[in-house]
Amino acid sequence: AFWLRAVAADGNVSARSAPFAAVGESAPPPTDPGGGGTGPTCFPPETPVLRADGIWVRIDAVRPGDLLRGGRSEVNAVIALDRSLLGHRPLWLINGRHRTTAEHRHLTTRGWASLDPVATQAEHLQVYPVTLADGSVVLRQLVKFTRTLVHRLALGDILLRQDGSTEPIFTLEAEWHHDPMTVVHSLVMDGSHSFIASGFIVSGWARDDDFDYATWTPREVKCP
Numbered sequence: 001a002f003w004l005r006a007v008a009a010d011g012n013v014s015a016r017s018a019p020f021a022a023v024g025e026s027a028p029p030p031t032d033p034g035g036g037g038t039g040p041t042c043f044p045p046e047t048p049v050l051r052a053d054g055i056w057v058r059i060d061a062v063r064p065g066d067l068l069r070g071g072r073s074e075v076n077a078v079i080a081l082d083r084s085l086l087g088h089r090p091l092w093l094i095n096g097r098h099r100t101t102a103e104h105r106h107l108t109t110r111g112w113a114s115l116d117p118v119a120t121q122a123e124h125l126q127v128y129p130v131t132l133a134d135g136s137v138v139l140r141q142l143v144k145f146t147r148t149l150v151h152r153l154a155l156g157d158i159l160l161r162q163d164g165s166t167e168p169i170f171t172l173e174a175e176w177h178h179d180p181m182t183v184v185h186s187l188v189m190d191g192s193h194s195f196i197a198s199g200f201i202v203s204g205w206a207r208d209d210d211f212d213y214a215t216w217t218p219r220e221v222k223c224p
Helices: 119-121
Strands: 005-007 048-050 057-059 066-067 075-085 091-094 098-101 107-110 111-114 128-131 139-140 158-160 167-168 171-175 181-187 194-197 200-203
Touching: 048 066, 066 194, 107 158, 111 119, 158 200, 181 194
Parallel strands: 005 139
Antiparallel strands: 048 057, 048 194, 066 075, 075 128, 075 181, 091 098, 091 171, 107 111, 107 200, 128 139, 158 167, 194 200
């Protein structure tokens, strides 16, 4: 069992409250936290992500404190792990090799986009359990974009890659056959709140109140 704490949007952590039964490293969360298109946005466990040292690792092997490459080759640290169940959602297969839930934001030549922007925005200010470096599970508020438009990701959109190249979306398939108990993964990142998954620039709980994605720099004054 763990003691439960809450983490506000500004990063402030509450005092310990009641004991909280949580899963270990090898076990999936006990319940479907959302499903139906409004749960946390995630990738399957085998998804390759790019470490700061240039080595690709599975997303389920990443731990808090690890350093990963962000969207402009900057180095971002993993603050916490966001692990949930796929539930009754499909995994979407992009170009035959990259799987994602519909809500997760990817960076394109048009800007940030997801397959279901309505579901993406529905996560704004929702609270989800995340795992910290010491193994404790805390509740963290997911702050979404308030000023940055999220487009609908579709066939023909051009995804941005970590090496500066681009890749058009030429196939897009909804896979409904996956086990609802499949553990899916996302990462809470510092810095630009982004990381590289399957070679593409993706959101790591990206928020635009403290980071300006037009200039790809931190905001000097955090937006209210």
